Amino acid sequence: MLELHNISKSFPGAKALDGVSVRFEPGEIHALVGENGAGKSTLLKIITGLYQPDSGEIFFNGKPLQFRSYRDSLQAGIDIVHQEIQVIPESTVAESIMINNLTAFGHGGIIVWKRLYAAARAYMNMVDLIIPPDTLVKSLSPAQKRLTQIARALAGQAKVILLDEPTGALTEHESGNLFRVLRGLREQGVTLVFVSHKFEEVFSLCDRATVLRDGRYIGTHPIAELTPGSLIAMMIGRVFTDPHLGKVNVNQERIVMSVDNVTSHGRIHEASFDLHEGEILGFYGLVGAGRSELARVLIGDLPMDAGRLLVNGKAATIRNIGDSLYRYRIGYVTENRKEEGLFLRDTVRTNISVAVWPSLRHWLTRYINHKAEDQVCHDTVRSLSIKTPGLNQTVDNLSGGNQQKISVGKWLAADCDILIIDEPTIGVDVGAKDQIHHLIRDLAQIKRKAVILISSDMPEIIKLANRILVFRGGRIAGEVQDVDNPKKGYPDISADIGKFLR
Amino acid sequence: MSKDGKEARALEKRTVITGRTIGLMTAALILFGAIALVSSTFLSSYTMFVLSRQIAFFTLIAMAQAVCLVVGGMNLSVGAIGSMCTVVLGLSLSNAGLDGWIAVPLTLLCGAIAGLANGMLIVKLRIDSFIVTLSMMFIFMGLRSGISGGQPYPVPTSFGIVGQRGFMGIPYVFMVMLAVLAVMSYMYRNTVFGRRMLATGGNADAARLSGINNNNMIIGANVLSGLLAALAAVLWTSELGSAAPETGDSWLIVTFAVAIIGGTGLKGGVISPYGIFMGGIIYTLIRHGLIEMKANPYYMNVYIGVLILLTIAIDRLRERYDER
Incomplete structure (x- = not known):
């Protein structure tokens, strides 16, 4: 049992954690939820010795722990699977899994590959990774890389595995497989701490949930006693009574963009929709479901293999972002702000x-x-x-x-008429998040732009959009209309969205 | 704050002299003073004339390298293009008997085409600039040897005017370099092409998503690099009074040394033409100072290497101090 007592941690100018106490039991999948900046990442880093707490104590099976480094935490049997997939591309799967005890398979520094492969295979079987152990890591899918990391944690005899947004780059099907593996590990008494923004995952997979808000511990509850609404209320600190920013005033007469059966092989299949002036059209779905992919096809960053695109009623051919920007006034705000936005x-x-x-x-x-x-x-x-x-x-x-x-x-400076905004509030603190929401709304309502809002944050998309397209497996699985109807509550709309995800 | 960010801001503040350039200027002045103290002939107008020609030359070939570094690439064939262009110049002046007014543009065109070939290969085959320009270096060097047979071409005496003479003690070569510096500086500070090249080098993904065609920027930078290498070859031929096929053989290392002393970022996105000018001065003075001090010529490269490291180390230390 892993116990945190009154953990506090400050950074210059900010209190990241303020007296947080949690208990993680063996054989449970424990969700750690909270908004961006709530302190989840800091907590994980303290548990794994990357940060030292300013005050507070950690007990593991009753013994106090003091980690100076990640190595210490590995030795104690606590490992982490990071949000970004961290692998060594040119090594084999077996090496990656056994990376912390390679010396056990050699004579005088020379590795006996046969023994290494045999040992690795045992752990690969535990996570359902059925491929040859000498496969190079770089040829694996994101899901297989994830499983490799979990197998590595198991090979290190980890009793506690922290998973930071493990389904990030995974398709829905792959996520399902991962969850089966995680449930198997739970049966074997491993403690799994699961950080996720996706409510579907938290509710279908986890046993208990701990909520953090602004660095403070809010509470721990069995999942069975929670609803999405009550969980959100704990996360944002108020009851989610007013889910909308108000009715979106859409000019139904003016279609600024019309997408007709657009297909890009392997990414998006026969997508069709119209976008109106003043509209905020939500694209909701899991990562890899086709939302961002469709956006990138529309701006010419990915190839359009079939279908038709009309901008302001005229057929448009967009071969690159220069075209989309200078000829059709379409701007795309990327979700990877630091890598490709700035x-x-x-x-x-x-x-x-x-x-x-x-x-x-x-x-x-x-x-x-x-x-x-x-x-x-x-x-x-x-x-x-x-x-x-x-x-x-x-x-x-x-x-x-x-x-x-x-x-x-x-894109505003460039005077774009159509703005595609991908995950606008990732890594943004709570206050700024609200500002950005009002900004997006003003873009559509005051500046009369047409906005496509891509988000996997359900409250966000419901708050802003008047219409939501739900993406699943590269298709538009359905459309939820009337999202901005003040008579509809968050539960109604999230249930409508949920219907298309099954 | 990163030093690169600082440099970028300096470019944008539209100031010619950056903090870094001042540091380099100080280094150059110290070197200058030290040599002047040691040597009696150093301050003569003849020495100044010869040295400023060298400075001009080193600065030009370093610019040819730096324009590729800016977009996040490099040009290993910069010297090979210089050699090949020298042969083209020699052929057109002596064998074809063309006038300088035709031969020089032809040579510059040849350099631009060589750069275009580099750029197209990097972009179309999506091969790293290191590999492309390394291979092209062999091709250009082979072409110049095959065509010339290794023999220098004589050029008319009148062709030597630009390379050998000057106005009021300032070599024409030096003036050409100042003009090039001014154009470069203007380009990177004030034009869409220049600023887009900086953007591509700074973050290629962000540049692409901002509607910039990175391929065009890479091709443009390589054409510019070939053009500058050809210009340096023309000036060198004029200075030497004959078109020597081995002209560019020693350029490569020098281009990197001068460009780096001048604060050009190896990862791209950062350039300071006046910094490179200072780099040219420092490199020239180091070499000259060693000759004045009668350093063992066989060990010359050791001293040069140590002094370059020292210059850059001092510069980086100053920067880290500035950041506090």
């Missing part, structure tokens, strides 16, 4: 104005009009209330919320 080492100015440079240059001298550029940037900073000391600030130094506003701001 030039982190560059200034606020460059990040906002990058897409408008061509329109600011002199035809002969090619000189970018810096005054006009600064004007655009200042306007954007003001209208989105971006907190920055100035346009010369390096974006890396801003908070997640402000960074997100900048990646949206880039």
